[in-house]
Amino acid sequence: MDRAVAAAAAAQAAGRIEITGTWSHLACADEPAHPANDLQEQAFRAALDELSAAGLEPGLRHLSNRAATLTRPSAHFDLVRPGIASYGIRPDPAMTYSTSLTPVMTLRSRLAQVKRIPAGSGVSYGWTWTAPRDTTVADVPLGYGDGVAVAASNRAQVLVGGERAPVVGRICMDQLVVDLGERQASRGDTVVLFGPGDSGEPTAQDWADASGTIAYEVVTRLGDRIVRTYQGER
The missing domain is CATH 2.40.37.10 (Lyase, Ornithine Decarboxylase; Chain A, domain 1)
Structure with a gap:
């Protein structure tokens, strides 16, 4: 078992913490075809499985930053973090999205x-x-x-x-x-x-x-x- 998971399980069992969420952050979501995206999502899913094996509920699961919110549905889980896209700013002006973005700041x-x-x-x-x-x-x-x-x-x-x-x-x-x-x-x-x-x-x-x-x-x-x-x- 991962040491962090074991420590979290022990701390929750002792009543010192309560796990309310599990999250990570994609490093290359601005480049949808980058292999790091698949690798990070696989690692995140593996971590969730490890939490489950340890008898822990992951709480709210969130992995998608602003670019992944727009381009990677498989990584949406329970929450997404749209970040600057909520202001209508494209994460990468060269990328195309099915969702239209309109800047809201003047x-x-x-x-x-x-x-x-x-x-x-x-x-x-x-x-x-x-x-x-x-x-x-x-x-x-x-x-x-x-x-x-x-x-x-x-x-x-x-x-x-x-x-x-x-x-x-x-x-x-x-x-x-x-x-x-x-x-x-x-x-x-x-x-x-x-x-x-x-x-x-x-x-x-x-x-x-x-x-x-x-x-x-x-x-x-x-x-x-x-x-x-x-x-x-x-």
């Missing part, structure tokens, strides 16, 4: 300043972007102090007035700059960094691609200065 701000600059003007620290033409730029009061990745500088986009606008220059601690071109905009106009994408706005995955990371990091690194508002079901 990050909005307002333009803090709008100004016209001439061609050749440098923007933000290091002048990593200079205006190739006369253009209109705007400040957005969000930066890496709020969890917006510096790596997305000169790569990400936002939505202003129903149109995409590129993030230009280096993202600062408390602000970033977007290039509006010739469109009209005013201080206080709404800017959407990411959302479900239904209205043409970038998604968290778009920001992940621009930052060289995963969508999980984009949504979980947002800081306390950002006000959270629950708007209920659609």
Whole structure:
């Protein structure tokens, strides 16, 4: 008998613990065809059999994380842990699922300043972007102090007035700059960094691609200065 099972059986018999659940975590569920998934599920089932042989009830059995919840029905058992999929974020954007996922988080701000600059003007620290033409730029009061990745500088986009606008220059601690071109905009106009994408706005995955990371990091690194508002079901 496994030492952990024997110890659990002895502790429960002595009244020191009560087994209420048995669980494990899949390491490669994001890759459904990876052999580790079969091996881990087999090991989990073997552990359940060992518990039964020791006269122990396993309680609630749960093995499936978010990817396995969507792709591996055989591993669902009594409970599943959908994790970030419950926010509509795909565990792997390249994977296909029978279940449709719609992102439920939207990050909005307002333009803090709008100004016209001439061609050749440098923007933000290091002048990593200079205006190739006369253009209109705007400040957005969000930066890496709020969890917006510096790596997305000169790569990400936002939505202003129903149109995409590129993030230009280096993202600062408390602000970033977007290039509006010739469109009209005013201080206080709404800017959407990411959302479900239904209205043409970038998604968290778009920001992940621009930052060289995963969508999980984009949504979980947002800081306390950002006000959270629950708007209920659609």
